[in-house]
Amino acid sequence: MTGAQADRNRRPGARRILDDLRQARVLVLHPQDEDGAILTEHLKRLGCAVTALWPLPAVLPPETDTIFVQVDDLPGEALSALLQDRTPAIIAIMTYETPTALQAITDLNAHGVISKPLRPFGILAQFVLARYRRGYEGRLAGKIQKLEETMKSRRLVDRAVKLMAELRGISDDEAYRLLRDQATAQRTSLTSIAEGLLAAEATLRGIGLTTTGK
Missing domain, CATH: 3.40.50.2300 (Response regulator)
Structure with a gap:
């Protein structure tokens, strides 16, 4: 050239x-x-x-x-x-x-x-x-913000998986599949399903009820 x-x-x-x-x-x-x-x-x-x-x-x-x-x-x-x-x-x-x-x-x-x-x-x-x-x-700031949001969503999903596993007496993998299937059925994100589950659990605890029998 x-x-x-x-x-x-x-x-x-x-x-x-x-x-x-x-x-x-x-x-x-x-x-x-x-x-x-x-x-x-x-x-x-x-x-x-x-x-x-x-x-x-x-x-x-x-x-x-x-x-x-x-x-x-x-x-x-x-x-x-x-x-x-x-x-x-x-x-x-x-x-x-x-x-x-x-x-x-x-x-x-x-x-x-x-x-x-x-x-x-x-x-x-x-x-x-x-x-x-x-x-x-x-x-670069945009990528960092996106990464932080991804990590936050991952932590929410992990907490929801643990809660679902405890509620149903199933493994974490099975709990994850249940949440994922629910997200697919509702055409929403897995993070939204996780947030809803955790919010419901927090509400029940706030009025003196538990979801785990403890």
Whole structure:
């Protein structure tokens, strides 16, 4: 494969990256000086929707998904409080590697860093990297949440199986098959059947009755 052919094969992916950037809703938190103007104008040339604010606003503009923020002498907790439960991609801008700036980068879990004085070269790379890292974090968090939900469901089913086995005087395998068949008959999930059984048992115990004869 020639270099030209390889480049053509990469183009669809490159276009997707640029299309993603053009759909970004960017907030620039930087003093309105020469560096701020360079950054804002460069982002606009990329086709982004850009809002520039300074000092920090009381609330974030709606739909903001990427933030470029100057962290020099800016306590990280100030922006963290502003973010609340929002999770945008964050690119920190710093002049010097001061303890305050480094702490702010850590507190914000910045996805990228740009040093001053700002130049157009390098902004695009950090922009792409930050959005990729934020997307990866989001996908990873989704997988973790799904795994936690699966483990929670498994624990519920295990408890229900033990209860059914005790009620019927049967083995765990037989109890599991009974619950599974019930879920199939009702066209619902095994977890829902388990939750219903455990809830019923808890209700009976709450009024002084038992399901096991103990």
